[in-house]
Amino acid sequence: MLQAMETLRYQPNLIARSLVTNSTKTIALISGTLKNGFFVETTDSIINLATKHGYKTMVYFEGEAKLKDIVNTVMGNKVDGILMSSILLDDPLFHEIEQSGIPYMFFNRRPRNGGNYVVLDNTRAGEMITKHLLDLGHERIAYITGEPTISTFLERETGFKKAMEEAGIEIDPQLVFVTNTTSAEVEKITWRLMNLDEPPTAIICATDTMALACMDTIMSMGLSIPDDVSLVGIDDIKISSHRAIQLTSIGHHKFKMGEIAAENLIEMIQQGERPKQLRQIVLQPELIVRKTTARRK
Amino acid sequence: MLQAMETLRYQPNLIARSLVTNSTKTIALISGTLKNGFFVETTDSIINLATKHGYKTMVYFEGEAKLKDIVNTVMGNKVDGILMSSILLDDPLFHEIEQSGIPYMFFNRRPRNGGNYVVLDNTRAGEMITKHLLDLGHERIAYITGEPTISTFLERETGFKKAMEEAGIEIDPQLVFVTNTTSAEVEKITWRLMNLDEPPTAIICATDTMALACMDTIMSMGLSIPDDVSLVGIDDIKISSHRAIQLTSIGHHKFKMGEIAAENLIEMIQQGERPKQLRQIVLQPELIVRKTTARRK
DNA sequence: CTGAAAGCGCTAACAT
DNA sequence: ATGTTAGCGCTTTCAG
Numbered sequence: 001m002l003q004a005m006e007t008l009r010y011q012p013n014l015i016a017r018s019l020v021t022n023s024t025k026t027i028a029l030i031s032g033t034l035k036n037g038f039f040v041e042t043t044d045s046i047i048n049l050a051t052k053h054g055y056k057t058m059v060y061f062e063g064e065a066k067l068k069d070i071v072n073t074v075m076g077n078k079v080d081g082i083l084m085s086s087i088l089l090d091d092p093l094f095h096e097i098e099q100s101g102i103p104y105m106f107f108n109r110r111p112r113n114g115g116n117y118v119v120l121d122n123t124r125a126g127e128m129i130t131k132h133l134l135d136l137g138h139e140r141i142a143y144i145t146g147e148p149t150i151s152t153f154l155e156r157e158t159g160f161k162k163a164m165e166e167a168g169i170e171i172d173p174q175l176v177f178v179t180n181t182t183s184a185e186v187e188k189i190t191w192r193l194m195n196l197d198e199p200p201t202a203i204i205c206a207t208d209t210m211a212l213a214c215m216d217t218i219m220s221m222g223l224s225i226p227d228d229v230s231l232v233g234i235d236d237i238k239i240s241s242h243r244a245i246q247l248t249s250i251g252h253h254k255f256k257m258g259e260i261a262a263e264n265l266i267e268m269i270q271q272g273e274r275p276k277q278l279r280q281i282v283l284q285p286e287l288i289v290r291k292t293t294a295r296r297k
Numbered sequence: 298m299l300q301a302m303e304t305l306r307y308q309p310n311l312i313a314r315s316l317v318t319n320s321t322k323t324i325a326l327i328s329g330t331l332k333n334g335f336f337v338e339t340t341d342s343i344i345n346l347a348t349k350h351g352y353k354t355m356v357y358f359e360g361e362a363k364l365k366d367i368v369n370t371v372m373g374n375k376v377d378g379i380l381m382s383s384i385l386l387d388d389p390l391f392h393e394i395e396q397s398g399i400p401y402m403f404f405n406r407r408p409r410n411g412g413n414y415v416v417l418d419n420t421r422a423g424e425m426i427t428k429h430l431l432d433l434g435h436e437r438i439a440y441i442t443g444e445p446t447i448s449t450f451l452e453r454e455t456g457f458k459k460a461m462e463e464a465g466i467e468i469d470p471q472l473v474f475v476t477n478t479t480s481a482e483v484e485k486i487t488w489r490l491m492n493l494d495e496p497p498t499a500i501i502c503a504t505d506t507m508a509l510a511c512m513d514t515i516m517s518m519g520l521s522i523p524d525d526v527s528l529v530g531i532d533d534i535k536i537s538s539h540r541a542i543q544l545t546s547i548g549h550h551k552f553k554m555g556e557i558a559a560e561n562l563i564e565m566i567q568q569g570e571r572p573k574q575l576r577q578i579v580l581q582p583e584l585i586v587r588k589t590t591a592r593r594k
Numbered sequence: 595c596t597g598a599a600a601g602c603g604c605t606a607a608c609a610t
Numbered sequence: 611a612t613g614t615t616a617g618c619g620c621t622t623t624c625a626g
Contacts, residue, residue, distance in 0.1 A: 011372050014374050018312050019620070020602050058355055061348070076308045
């Protein structure tokens with residue numbers, strides 16, 4: 001009988017099994033775009049970890065479809081858990097997800113109140129990276145960020161403002177820009193910034209990926225980093241440590257955020273109970289000084 | 298009634314629907330690792346295109362589980378189609394996939410005979426990139442590649458050998474290395490290469506990602522590119538064009554391989570018939586000369 | 595301990 | 611047009 005199954009190459013229909021067991025062995029990953037290297041790293045570690053534990057991963061990237069539709073599909077598909085970076089500070093989706101009873105973990109971004117999540121201590125990251133520049137004598141510091149409806153951006157900027165205020169330095173509103181985080185927009189802003197009568201002596205980009213676009217533009221203009229302007233990012237993605245890039249950045253190091261998110265989710269799934277308490281994990285940032293920052297001339 | 302459904306937030310159970318319709322609106326993506334920037338770009342475009350067409354994407358990366366197990370799960374899950382880069386030249390999985398009757402497309406890599414695929418003309422790419430170096434006067438050219446059981450690597454190397462032979466230059470076997478494509482191994486090889494009594498004047502890496510690791514190592518050794526050694530890759534991934542990298546490379550440009558693969562697969566799914574003919578698409582490579590190659594001193 | 599039957603939540607075919 | 615029913619391929623329960 002068992003041999004018969006092998007010779008006939010019997011494959012159980014997992015759809016039918018799911019219908020009765022009410023478990024799909026599938027987790028949904030709703031992630032920011034792979035154009036951002038940070039999400040490349042989380043996606044990679046999440047899928048690998050899920051696979052290792054016998055879970056399939058359904059992947060969605062924000063942008064192509066409406067998030068609400070994605071979440072609905074995900075729920076209709078009876079996934080065992082949800083891993084999601086794409087949540088706003090005040091997002092009606094948060095309550096839908098909570099009420100669904102499906103185990104979930106947010107990562108990188110979080111809702112304003114409550115929820116399970118793993119994030120970087122973004123306020124502290126913003127503060128520390130700014131202090132580094134301040135310590136180097138910079139005062140005219142530009143700040144390029146994304147929408148403040150997203151916790152990551154709001155908190156990093158809060159840290160920036162805090163450090164500036166503590167140093168007693170007024171922020172020039174001409175030097176702070178909210179963008180959609182695309183390279184195209186960062187390039188435009190950088191160009192404008194460096195063409196100012198009085199350009200900044202240092203630039204903070206809210207993510208390493210944005211800093212990379214910024215660097216590209218600065219170099220295209222024939223300017224040099226850090227001689228003409230210092231540049232920093234946040235996240236410390238892989239490519240930032242490349243010898244040809246050497247971007248000063250700040251990130252979490254001992255553990256991978258994607259793995260933490262996936263491990264916690266799988267734990268929640270396997271315990272199977274309604275959560276006794278929220279899982280709110282905040283990773284401490286570590287400054288990595290490389291070659292894109294120098295003392296102000 | 299319709300309103301009732303809305304107020305009660307009725308979500309149809311897509312699992313149950315799939316069981317009866319025998320269609321899951323899901324495609325499986327079995328991809329090479331995201332550590333390779335090439336697969337970042339294909340994964341991104343594939344998922345986005347699938348989502349746009351109303352398909353969900355189940356993603357697996359090779360390495361974490363045995364490929365055979367992944368393919369079995371995928372089939373048990375009754376996906377509507379399979380997109381796969383992870384196929385060897387002579388791979389028993391190829392026949393299993395063919396016999397399953399599930400529409401599929403291979404991309405980047407292909408089986409030796411038959412199958413639906415979209416690939417770069419890798420032989421030509423290997424040939425062209427080698428000719429570029431030859432034209433610059435290089436003769437002592439190193440070649441770092443991956444396993445030749447994979448079409449991409451076999452064909453690129455074939456192109457390299459062809460160009461060398463046509464130029465009447467003997468390949469020094471001391472200068473060609475097969476690696477597992479990881480940065481760690483490429484670094485080790487590069488170090489050995491540049492410490493040779495007579496180091497190469499140029500290095501070809503079979504992928505841009507490997508070239509990036511190679512560049513990193515060369516720079517760490519205090520050597521300069523292209524003054525001490527010229528360096529090229531193949532794929533022309535995004536980061537290669539960055540002002541701080543400027544890697545000379547070769548790739549396809551007018552279209553994205555991931556999109557072509559996904560579009561063709563979705564077409565096959567929607568036509569619903571047994572394929573009248575194979576889809577074998579080969580993209581023509583285009584050489585992009587940047588700053589990592591120079592005339593031999 | 596083995597085998598038959600019920601039922602998961604839908605769709606499609608059929609009858610009203 | 612509307613409502614009823616069979617059945618998709620499994621797991622689980624219940625009888626034998």
